[in-house]
Amino acid sequence: MDWDEIYRKGEVFWNKGAPSPPMMQYLEQHKLSGRALVPGCGHGHEVALAVAHGLDAIGLDIAPTGIAEAQALYPKLAKRFITGDMFKPAAELRGAFDVVLEHTCLSGLAPTLRADYRGGIDLTLKPGGLLVGVWFINPDLDPGDEGPPFPLSVFDLTALFADGYEIVEDYVPDAAFETRVGRERLRVLRRKT
Numbered sequence: 459m460d461w462d463e464i465y466r467k468g469e470v471f472w473n474k475g476a477p478s479p480p481m482m483q484y485l486e487q488h489k490l491s492g493r494a495l496v497p498g499c500g501h502g503h504e505v506a507l508a509v510a511h512g513l514d515a516i517g518l519d520i521a522p523t524g525i526a527e528a529q530a531l532y533p534k535l536a537k538r539f540i541t542g543d544m545f546k547p548a549a550e551l552r553g554a555f556d557v558v559l560e561h562t563c564l565s566g567l568a569p570t571l572r573a574d575y576r577g578g579i580d581l582t583l584k585p586g587g588l589l590v591g592v593w594f595i596n597p598d599l600d601p602g603d604e605g606p607p608f609p610l611s612v613f614d615l616t617a618l619f620a621d622g623y624e625i626v627e628d629y630v631p632d633a634a635f636e637t638r639v640g641r642e643r644l645r646v647l648r649r650k651t
């Protein structure tokens with residue numbers, strides 16, 4: 459999938475132009491600190507949200523156009539947006555993060571790439587660190603739809619992090635973008651080792 463072409467064409471249908479309401483609610487209710495990574499950050503709204511809540515956050519995205527647009531939207535945070543592949547993070551990103559914030563990155567990836575996604579989290583999150591996810595739960599595609607978003611069930615999510623992580627929070631958030639009400643799950647996983 460050519461993500462940069464999607465940004466160049468302006469076909470970013472998932473982008474709501476604002477930070478995720480469940481992520482905002484979570485960060486308002488839980489004081490997190492340290493370094494945070496937002497993989498597949500797109501236009502960077504969750505990076506801006508994390509910085510506003512005191513995290514030393516950076517956003518990583520494989521699409522250079524998406525990163526340039528994030529930098530233009532949030533010029534004061536421009537240095538916090540980096541082009542790169544979360545499956546093969548640069549040396550300085552490895553084992554560097556206390557927190558990873560997930561928002562519509564996993565559901566944007568074909569199911570065959572989920573093991574690579576898990577590998578990217580393992581390479582960047584410190585042992586004891588938190589993976590705070592607003593996971594888009596979308597078990598069935600609409601007729602004629604090919605994805606993204608790709609089908610993702612709670613079972614799939616549990617299986618992906620069954621070993622090496624423990625669930626520390628898990629609920630259907632009561633804050634959501636209008637079209638996502640009841641379709642997201644706020645699940646926080648702690649990396650054990």
Ligand SMILES: C[S@@+](CC[C@H](N)C(=O)[O-])C[C@H]1O[C@@H](n2cnc3c(N)ncnc32)[C@H](O)[C@@H]1O
Nearest residue numbers: 461472498499500519520521543544561562566
């Ligand atoms: C569905 S979009 C979500 C963007 C953003 N999180 C949001 O909520 O607006 C998925 C994002 O993941 C990025 N992406 C896909 N594969 C990636 C990879 N291997 N490494 C880093 N970013 C990736 C895409 O370029 C795209 O910006």
